[in-house]
Amino acid sequence: MTAAPLPTLHVEQLSRIYPSGDGQVQALAPLTHTFPPGLTAVVGPSGSGKSTLLNLLAGFDTPTTGTVSVGGTVLTTLTETQRADFRLKHYGFVFQNHNLVSILTALENVEFPLMLAGMPVRERTDRARALLALVGLEKRAGHLPSQLSGGEAQRVAIARALAGNPELLLCDEPTGNLDSRTGELVLGQLQDAARQGRTVVLITHDREIAALADHHLQVRDGVVSAVD
Template identity: 65%
Template sequence: MITLENVTKTFPSGEGVIRALDAVNYTFGPGLTAVVGPSGSGKSTLLNLLAGFDTPTGGRVVVDGTDLGALGEAGRADFRLARYGFVFQNYNLVQILSAAENVEFPMALAGVPARERRERSTALLARVGLAGRAGHLPAKLSGGEQQRVAIARALALEPGILLADEPTGNLDSRTGESILELLVAPARAGKTVVLITHDADVAARADHVVRVRDGRIERVEDHVPAH
Protein backbone atom coordinates (compact mmCIF):
# COMPACT_ATOMS: atom_id res chain seq x y z
CA MET A 1 0.00 0.00 0.00
CA ILE A 2 1.28 3.45 -0.93
CA THR A 3 -0.62 6.30 0.71
CA LEU A 4 -0.31 9.95 -0.26
CA GLU A 5 -1.30 12.18 2.63
CA ASN A 6 -2.02 15.77 1.57
CA VAL A 7 0.97 15.63 -0.80
CA THR A 8 2.09 18.86 -2.46
CA LYS A 9 5.10 19.29 -4.73
CA THR A 10 6.33 22.66 -5.95
CA PHE A 11 9.27 23.65 -8.14
CA PRO A 12 10.86 27.10 -8.39
CA SER A 13 10.58 28.85 -11.74
CA GLY A 14 11.51 32.21 -13.21
CA GLU A 15 8.00 33.47 -12.55
CA GLY A 16 7.67 32.13 -9.02
CA VAL A 17 6.62 28.60 -8.13
CA ILE A 18 5.17 25.76 -10.19
CA ARG A 19 2.73 23.63 -8.19
CA ALA A 20 3.12 20.21 -9.82
CA LEU A 21 0.96 18.44 -7.23
CA ASP A 22 -1.55 20.15 -4.98
CA ALA A 23 -2.77 18.50 -1.75
CA VAL A 24 -3.20 15.00 -3.19
CA ASN A 25 -4.71 12.26 -1.04
CA TYR A 26 -4.95 8.71 -2.36
CA THR A 27 -3.98 5.14 -1.51
CA PHE A 28 -2.58 2.81 -4.16
CA GLY A 29 -3.40 -0.75 -3.14
CA PRO A 30 -3.05 -4.21 -4.66
CA GLY A 31 -4.03 -4.62 -8.30
CA LEU A 32 -3.39 -2.53 -11.40
CA THR A 33 -3.84 1.25 -11.22
CA ALA A 34 -3.49 3.41 -14.33
CA VAL A 35 -2.61 7.09 -13.88
CA VAL A 36 -3.81 9.14 -16.83
CA GLY A 37 -3.95 12.82 -17.71
CA PRO A 38 -2.66 15.41 -20.17
CA SER A 39 1.01 16.34 -20.43
CA GLY A 40 2.03 18.58 -17.55
CA SER A 41 -0.74 17.32 -15.29
CA GLY A 42 1.64 15.97 -12.64
CA LYS A 43 1.76 12.26 -13.55
CA SER A 44 5.55 11.93 -13.70
CA THR A 45 5.96 13.96 -10.51
CA LEU A 46 3.49 11.64 -8.82
CA LEU A 47 5.39 8.54 -9.95
CA ASN A 48 8.71 9.99 -8.72
CA LEU A 49 7.17 10.63 -5.31
CA LEU A 50 5.65 7.15 -5.13
CA ALA A 51 9.11 5.73 -5.79
CA GLY A 52 10.94 8.00 -3.38
CA PHE A 53 13.07 9.39 -6.21
CA ASP A 54 11.87 12.77 -4.94
CA THR A 55 10.24 13.99 -1.74
CA PRO A 56 7.12 16.12 -1.30
CA THR A 57 7.25 19.81 -0.51
CA GLY A 58 4.39 19.16 1.86
CA GLY A 59 2.56 16.08 3.13
CA ARG A 60 3.79 12.48 3.32
CA VAL A 61 4.20 9.40 1.12
CA VAL A 62 3.76 6.33 3.34
CA VAL A 63 4.53 2.79 2.15
CA ASP A 64 3.22 0.04 4.44
CA GLY A 65 3.62 2.34 7.44
CA THR A 66 7.03 3.77 6.43
CA ASP A 67 7.27 7.50 5.69
CA LEU A 68 9.60 7.71 2.69
CA GLY A 69 10.55 11.28 3.49
CA ALA A 70 11.90 10.25 6.90
CA LEU A 71 14.34 7.70 5.48
CA GLY A 72 16.91 9.97 3.90
CA GLU A 73 18.29 9.45 0.39
CA ALA A 74 20.36 6.34 1.19
CA GLY A 75 17.52 4.85 3.20
CA ARG A 76 15.09 5.36 0.34
CA ALA A 77 17.53 3.69 -2.08
CA ASP A 78 17.73 0.62 0.17
CA PHE A 79 13.95 0.65 0.60
CA ARG A 80 13.41 0.78 -3.17
CA LEU A 81 15.76 -2.13 -3.74
CA ALA A 82 13.86 -4.23 -1.21
CA ARG A 83 10.31 -3.25 -2.18
CA TYR A 84 10.08 -1.89 -5.72
CA GLY A 85 10.47 -2.85 -9.34
CA PHE A 86 10.63 -0.21 -12.09
CA VAL A 87 9.83 -0.24 -15.79
CA PHE A 88 11.03 2.98 -17.41
CA GLN A 89 9.75 4.40 -20.69
CA ASN A 90 13.27 4.44 -22.15
CA TYR A 91 14.07 0.99 -20.64
CA ASN A 92 17.18 2.22 -18.70
CA LEU A 93 19.17 -0.92 -19.49
CA VAL A 94 22.93 -0.94 -18.89
CA GLN A 95 24.29 -0.90 -22.42
CA ILE A 96 27.50 -2.82 -21.69
CA LEU A 97 25.63 -5.69 -20.01
CA SER A 98 23.83 -8.54 -21.75
CA ALA A 99 20.12 -9.11 -21.29
CA ALA A 100 20.85 -11.76 -18.65
CA GLU A 101 23.33 -9.51 -16.85
CA ASN A 102 20.82 -6.64 -16.81
CA VAL A 103 18.26 -8.90 -15.13
CA GLU A 104 20.89 -10.07 -12.65
CA PHE A 105 22.00 -6.54 -11.79
CA PRO A 106 19.48 -5.72 -9.00
CA MET A 107 19.98 -9.19 -7.56
CA ALA A 108 23.73 -8.55 -7.37
CA LEU A 109 23.05 -5.29 -5.53
CA ALA A 110 20.83 -7.20 -3.11
CA GLY A 111 23.52 -9.80 -2.44
CA VAL A 112 21.82 -12.76 -4.13
CA PRO A 113 24.38 -15.55 -4.72
CA ALA A 114 25.71 -15.80 -8.29
CA ARG A 115 24.24 -19.22 -9.03
CA GLU A 116 20.78 -18.17 -7.86
CA ARG A 117 21.05 -14.96 -9.89
CA ARG A 118 21.80 -16.91 -13.06
CA GLU A 119 18.99 -19.40 -12.47
CA ARG A 120 16.46 -16.69 -11.73
CA SER A 121 17.57 -14.58 -14.69
CA THR A 122 17.24 -17.57 -17.02
CA ALA A 123 13.75 -18.32 -15.74
CA LEU A 124 12.60 -14.70 -16.00
CA LEU A 125 13.89 -14.25 -19.56
CA ALA A 126 12.11 -17.44 -20.54
CA ARG A 127 8.96 -16.10 -18.91
CA VAL A 128 9.08 -12.95 -21.06
CA GLY A 129 9.88 -14.94 -24.21
CA LEU A 130 13.57 -14.07 -24.49
CA ALA A 131 15.28 -17.34 -23.58
CA GLY A 132 17.24 -17.22 -26.83
CA ARG A 133 18.35 -13.60 -26.43
CA ALA A 134 19.98 -13.80 -22.98
CA GLY A 135 23.50 -13.12 -24.26
CA HIS A 136 22.59 -10.13 -26.46
CA LEU A 137 23.51 -6.56 -25.59
CA PRO A 138 20.62 -4.03 -25.54
CA ALA A 139 21.80 -2.50 -28.83
CA LYS A 140 21.12 -5.84 -30.52
CA LEU A 141 17.55 -6.02 -29.19
CA SER A 142 14.39 -4.42 -30.57
CA GLY A 143 12.45 -1.90 -28.50
CA GLY A 144 9.93 -4.54 -27.49
CA GLU A 145 12.70 -6.95 -26.51
CA GLN A 146 14.42 -4.29 -24.44
CA GLN A 147 11.16 -3.57 -22.65
CA ARG A 148 10.77 -7.29 -21.92
CA VAL A 149 14.26 -7.34 -20.41
CA ALA A 150 13.32 -4.28 -18.33
CA ILE A 151 10.24 -6.08 -17.01
CA ALA A 152 12.23 -9.22 -16.23
CA ARG A 153 14.70 -7.04 -14.33
CA ALA A 154 11.85 -5.32 -12.48
CA LEU A 155 10.52 -8.71 -11.36
CA ALA A 156 13.94 -10.10 -10.37
CA LEU A 157 13.57 -9.47 -6.64
CA GLU A 158 9.86 -10.31 -6.58
CA PRO A 159 8.85 -6.80 -5.46
CA GLY A 160 5.54 -6.04 -3.84
CA ILE A 161 5.31 -2.77 -5.79
CA LEU A 162 5.83 -2.33 -9.52
CA LEU A 163 5.91 1.14 -11.10
CA ALA A 164 5.85 1.65 -14.86
CA ASP A 165 6.15 4.88 -16.87
CA GLU A 166 4.45 4.60 -20.28
CA PRO A 167 5.56 0.95 -20.60
CA THR A 168 3.86 0.51 -23.99
CA GLY A 169 4.32 4.06 -25.30
CA ASN A 170 7.09 3.36 -27.82
CA LEU A 171 5.82 -0.01 -29.02
CA ASP A 172 3.48 -1.21 -31.74
CA SER A 173 0.06 -2.37 -30.58
CA ARG A 174 0.81 -6.09 -30.75
CA THR A 175 4.05 -5.81 -28.78
CA GLY A 176 2.41 -3.37 -26.37
CA GLU A 177 -0.33 -5.87 -25.63
CA SER A 178 2.17 -8.59 -24.79
CA ILE A 179 4.09 -6.19 -22.52
CA LEU A 180 0.86 -5.22 -20.76
CA GLU A 181 0.09 -8.88 -20.11
CA LEU A 182 3.40 -9.15 -18.24
CA LEU A 183 2.36 -6.25 -15.99
CA VAL A 184 -1.19 -7.49 -15.45
CA ALA A 185 0.04 -10.85 -14.13
CA PRO A 186 1.68 -9.54 -10.91
CA ALA A 187 -1.33 -7.30 -10.29
CA ARG A 188 -3.60 -10.34 -10.44
CA ALA A 189 -1.24 -12.04 -7.97
CA GLY A 190 -1.87 -9.30 -5.42
CA LYS A 191 1.04 -6.97 -6.15
CA THR A 192 0.59 -3.20 -6.31
CA VAL A 193 1.17 -2.16 -9.93
CA VAL A 194 0.97 1.52 -10.91
CA LEU A 195 1.48 2.65 -14.47
CA ILE A 196 1.36 5.97 -16.27
CA THR A 197 -0.26 5.80 -19.67
CA HIS A 198 -1.81 7.92 -22.41
CA ASP A 199 -3.38 4.83 -23.98
CA ALA A 200 -7.11 4.40 -23.30
CA ASP A 201 -6.90 0.70 -24.17
CA VAL A 202 -4.20 0.20 -21.54
CA ALA A 203 -6.24 2.11 -18.95
CA ALA A 204 -9.23 -0.11 -19.75
CA ARG A 205 -7.25 -3.09 -18.42
CA ALA A 206 -6.75 -1.47 -15.02
CA ASP A 207 -8.67 -2.12 -11.80
CA HIS A 208 -8.48 1.59 -10.96
CA VAL A 209 -8.00 4.64 -13.17
CA VAL A 210 -6.71 7.79 -11.48
CA ARG A 211 -7.30 10.86 -13.65
CA VAL A 212 -4.90 13.72 -12.90
CA ARG A 213 -5.24 17.31 -14.07
CA ASP A 214 -3.40 20.46 -12.97
CA GLY A 215 -1.70 18.67 -10.09
CA ARG A 216 -4.88 17.30 -8.56
CA ILE A 217 -6.76 14.02 -8.79
CA GLU A 218 -9.75 14.91 -10.92
CA ARG A 219 -11.53 11.63 -10.38
CA VAL A 220 -11.00 7.93 -9.73
CA GLU A 221 -12.74 5.19 -11.68
CA ASP A 222 -12.94 1.72 -10.12
CA HIS A 223 -14.15 -0.98 -12.46
CA VAL A 224 -13.86 -4.56 -13.54
CA PRO A 225 -11.07 -4.41 -16.15
CA ALA A 226 -11.41 -5.82 -19.63
CA HIS A 227 -9.16 -8.92 -19.78
Protein backbone atom coordinates (compact mmCIF):
# COMPACT_ATOMS: atom_id res chain seq x y z
CA MET A 1 0.00 0.00 0.00
CA THR A 2 1.34 3.44 -0.93
CA ALA A 3 1.67 5.84 1.99
CA ALA A 4 -0.60 8.87 1.87
CA PRO A 5 1.24 12.04 0.82
CA LEU A 6 2.14 14.37 3.65
CA PRO A 7 0.31 17.72 3.70
CA THR A 8 2.04 20.69 2.09
CA LEU A 9 2.91 23.83 4.05
CA HIS A 10 2.07 26.83 1.86
CA VAL A 11 1.83 30.57 2.47
CA GLU A 12 0.07 33.00 0.15
CA GLN A 13 0.79 36.74 0.28
CA LEU A 14 1.65 36.32 3.97
CA SER A 15 2.71 39.52 5.73
CA ARG A 16 2.91 41.04 9.20
CA ILE A 17 2.90 44.72 10.11
CA TYR A 18 3.24 45.97 13.69
CA PRO A 19 2.35 49.45 14.96
CA SER A 20 5.38 51.41 16.13
CA GLY A 21 5.01 54.84 17.67
CA ASP A 22 3.24 56.99 15.10
CA GLY A 23 3.99 54.61 12.27
CA GLN A 24 4.27 50.97 11.32
CA VAL A 25 7.01 48.37 11.00
CA GLN A 26 6.79 45.75 8.29
CA ALA A 27 8.16 42.69 10.06
CA LEU A 28 7.40 40.44 7.10
CA ALA A 29 6.83 41.58 3.52
CA PRO A 30 4.20 39.69 1.50
CA LEU A 31 5.46 36.16 0.90
CA THR A 32 4.12 33.39 -1.31
CA HIS A 33 6.05 30.16 -0.88
CA THR A 34 5.59 26.40 -0.64
CA PHE A 35 7.84 24.68 1.89
CA PRO A 36 8.85 21.35 0.36
CA PRO A 37 9.49 18.16 2.33
CA GLY A 38 13.01 18.09 3.69
CA LEU A 39 15.01 20.57 5.73
CA THR A 40 14.63 24.27 4.94
CA ALA A 41 17.09 26.60 6.65
CA VAL A 42 15.97 30.20 7.22
CA VAL A 43 18.90 32.54 7.78
CA GLY A 44 19.25 36.25 8.38
CA PRO A 45 20.53 38.78 10.91
CA SER A 46 18.89 39.34 14.28
CA GLY A 47 15.66 41.29 13.92
CA SER A 48 15.31 40.47 10.23
CA GLY A 49 11.92 38.76 10.56
CA LYS A 50 12.88 35.09 10.94
CA SER A 51 10.98 34.52 14.19
CA THR A 52 8.01 36.49 12.87
CA LEU A 53 7.83 34.06 9.95
CA LEU A 54 8.05 31.03 12.24
CA ASN A 55 5.32 32.36 14.54
CA LEU A 56 3.04 32.91 11.55
CA LEU A 57 3.74 29.43 10.16
CA ALA A 58 2.78 27.96 13.53
CA GLY A 59 -0.35 30.05 13.91
CA PHE A 60 1.03 31.63 17.09
CA ASP A 61 0.61 35.05 15.48
CA THR A 62 -2.07 36.44 13.15
CA PRO A 63 -0.94 37.75 9.75
CA THR A 64 -1.80 41.23 8.58
CA THR A 65 -2.50 39.81 5.12
CA GLY A 66 -2.44 36.40 3.52
CA THR A 67 -2.87 32.81 4.60
CA VAL A 68 -1.00 29.81 5.98
CA SER A 69 -2.29 26.45 4.83
CA VAL A 70 -1.35 22.89 5.71
CA GLY A 71 -2.84 20.52 3.19
CA GLY A 72 -6.45 21.60 2.85
CA THR A 73 -6.56 23.43 6.19
CA VAL A 74 -6.12 27.21 6.29
CA LEU A 75 -4.82 28.10 9.74
CA THR A 76 -6.04 31.67 9.51
CA THR A 77 -9.67 30.51 9.30
CA LEU A 78 -9.48 28.50 12.53
CA THR A 79 -10.29 29.70 16.03
CA GLU A 80 -7.50 29.85 18.59
CA THR A 81 -8.71 26.58 20.13
CA GLN A 82 -8.90 24.89 16.73
CA ARG A 83 -5.38 26.06 15.87
CA ALA A 84 -4.04 24.67 19.15
CA ASP A 85 -5.68 21.31 18.42
CA PHE A 86 -4.34 21.35 14.86
CA ARG A 87 -0.81 22.08 16.08
CA LEU A 88 -1.02 19.20 18.54
CA LYS A 89 -1.85 16.80 15.70
CA HIS A 90 0.39 18.09 12.92
CA TYR A 91 3.27 20.18 14.34
CA GLY A 92 6.36 19.59 16.44
CA PHE A 93 8.44 22.41 17.91
CA VAL A 94 12.06 22.70 19.02
CA PHE A 95 13.15 25.98 20.63
CA GLN A 96 16.57 27.39 21.49
CA ASN A 97 15.98 26.96 25.23
CA HIS A 98 14.29 23.54 24.88
CA ASN A 99 11.25 24.65 26.98
CA LEU A 100 11.01 21.40 28.92
CA VAL A 101 8.66 21.31 31.91
CA SER A 102 11.01 21.57 34.89
CA ILE A 103 9.00 19.34 37.26
CA LEU A 104 8.65 16.49 34.75
CA THR A 105 11.28 13.85 33.99
CA ALA A 106 12.67 13.42 30.51
CA LEU A 107 10.24 10.56 29.93
CA GLU A 108 7.28 12.56 31.22
CA ASN A 109 8.21 15.54 29.04
CA VAL A 110 8.14 13.35 25.94
CA GLU A 111 4.86 11.79 27.07
CA PHE A 112 3.23 15.15 27.72
CA PRO A 113 1.88 15.93 24.21
CA LEU A 114 0.68 12.33 23.92
CA MET A 115 -1.23 12.72 27.16
CA LEU A 116 -2.83 15.91 25.79
CA ALA A 117 -3.79 13.95 22.67
CA GLY A 118 -5.51 11.29 24.81
CA MET A 119 -3.17 8.38 24.10
CA PRO A 120 -3.50 5.51 26.61
CA VAL A 121 -0.86 5.44 29.37
CA ARG A 122 0.96 2.26 28.38
CA GLU A 123 1.06 3.19 24.70
CA ARG A 124 2.37 6.69 25.32
CA THR A 125 5.01 5.47 27.79
CA ASP A 126 6.25 2.88 25.31
CA ARG A 127 6.42 5.49 22.55
CA ALA A 128 8.23 7.99 24.79
CA ARG A 129 10.82 5.37 25.79
CA ALA A 130 11.37 4.47 22.13
CA LEU A 131 11.89 8.13 21.22
CA LEU A 132 14.37 8.67 24.04
CA ALA A 133 16.26 5.63 22.76
CA LEU A 134 16.18 7.16 19.27
CA VAL A 135 18.02 10.25 20.56
CA GLY A 136 20.37 8.16 22.72
CA LEU A 137 18.88 9.09 26.11
CA GLU A 138 17.05 5.97 27.25
CA LYS A 139 19.25 5.86 30.36
CA ARG A 140 18.28 9.44 31.28
CA ALA A 141 14.52 8.82 31.20
CA GLY A 142 14.07 9.42 34.94
CA HIS A 143 16.12 12.62 35.12
CA LEU A 144 14.67 16.09 35.52
CA PRO A 145 15.70 18.83 33.05
CA SER A 146 17.95 20.37 35.74
CA GLN A 147 19.88 17.08 35.84
CA LEU A 148 20.54 17.07 32.09
CA SER A 149 23.20 18.87 30.10
CA GLY A 150 22.08 21.48 27.58
CA GLY A 151 22.62 19.07 24.73
CA GLU A 152 20.71 16.29 26.47
CA ALA A 153 17.80 18.61 27.20
CA GLN A 154 17.68 19.67 23.56
CA ARG A 155 17.62 16.04 22.45
CA VAL A 156 14.72 15.40 24.84
CA ALA A 157 12.99 18.38 23.22
CA ILE A 158 13.45 16.76 19.80
CA ALA A 159 12.03 13.48 21.11
CA ARG A 160 9.05 15.42 22.47
CA ALA A 161 8.62 17.22 19.14
CA LEU A 162 8.50 13.86 17.36
CA ALA A 163 6.12 12.28 19.87
CA GLY A 164 2.94 12.89 17.92
CA ASN A 165 4.59 11.82 14.63
CA PRO A 166 4.07 15.32 13.20
CA GLU A 167 4.34 16.12 9.52
CA LEU A 168 5.85 19.54 10.27
CA LEU A 169 8.76 20.45 12.53
CA LEU A 170 9.45 24.12 13.29
CA CYS A 171 12.80 24.78 14.97
CA ASP A 172 13.94 28.15 16.31
CA GLU A 173 17.75 28.27 16.77
CA PRO A 174 17.79 24.71 18.22
CA THR A 175 21.60 24.59 18.22
CA GLY A 176 22.16 28.17 19.36
CA ASN A 177 23.16 27.32 22.96
CA LEU A 178 25.13 24.17 22.16
CA ASP A 179 28.78 23.45 21.47
CA SER A 180 29.59 22.54 17.89
CA ARG A 181 29.72 18.77 18.39
CA THR A 182 26.41 18.60 20.26
CA GLY A 183 24.90 20.97 17.70
CA GLU A 184 25.90 18.53 14.98
CA LEU A 185 24.17 15.68 16.84
CA VAL A 186 20.96 17.71 17.18
CA LEU A 187 21.11 18.75 13.52
CA GLY A 188 21.62 15.11 12.53
CA GLN A 189 18.40 14.16 14.27
CA LEU A 190 16.53 16.92 12.44
CA GLN A 191 18.04 15.75 9.15
CA ASP A 192 16.84 12.22 9.91
CA ALA A 193 13.33 13.57 10.47
CA ALA A 194 13.51 15.41 7.14
CA ARG A 195 14.70 12.28 5.33
CA GLN A 196 11.54 10.54 6.55
CA GLY A 197 9.53 13.00 4.45
CA ARG A 198 8.70 15.61 7.07
CA THR A 199 8.84 19.31 6.36
CA VAL A 200 11.41 20.78 8.75
CA VAL A 201 11.85 24.57 8.97
CA LEU A 202 15.01 25.57 10.83
CA ILE A 203 15.72 29.13 11.94
CA THR A 204 19.48 29.57 12.37
CA HIS A 205 22.15 32.24 12.41
CA ASP A 206 24.84 29.62 11.76
CA ARG A 207 25.61 29.51 8.05
CA GLU A 208 27.65 26.30 8.39
CA ILE A 209 24.56 24.56 9.76
CA ALA A 210 22.35 26.20 7.15
CA ALA A 211 24.64 24.90 4.40
CA LEU A 212 23.68 21.34 5.36
CA ALA A 213 19.98 21.95 4.68
CA ASP A 214 18.13 20.80 1.56
CA HIS A 215 16.56 24.20 0.89
CA HIS A 216 17.48 27.75 1.91
CA LEU A 217 15.64 31.00 2.55
CA GLN A 218 17.19 34.32 3.49
CA VAL A 219 15.39 37.03 5.43
CA ARG A 220 16.53 40.63 5.45
CA ASP A 221 14.43 43.57 6.65
CA GLY A 222 11.35 41.40 6.50
CA VAL A 223 11.88 40.34 2.89
CA VAL A 224 12.21 36.58 2.30
CA SER A 225 14.08 35.28 -0.72
CA ALA A 226 15.07 31.79 -1.85
CA VAL A 227 18.80 31.15 -2.18
CA ASP A 228 18.74 27.61 -3.62
